[in-house]
Amino acid sequence: MLLPDNIAPEDSIYYNGAIVLQVVQREHRISLTNLFCEVNKHKTISFSLFLLCLDWLYLIDSVVIQNEEVILCS
Secondary structure, three states, X not given: OOOOOOOOHHHOHHHHHHHHHHXXXXXXXXXXXXXXXXXHHHOOOOXXXXXXXXXXXXXXXXXXXXXXXXXXXX
């Protein structure tokens, strides 16, 4: 699912996770809802895909989620 071979790369978690990470890097700390709104200004994605991207970014130690805020890991 990160890099599927049967769908467009723009629909992968890997690609969309990069967009989410770019927004978090710009803000360093942002609320979950504001992050979703900012990401959708760049590319429209579903909330479920957004959450999968956040899960992936958490697993690779790029972000932490605390008190409904997404925080960039140093």
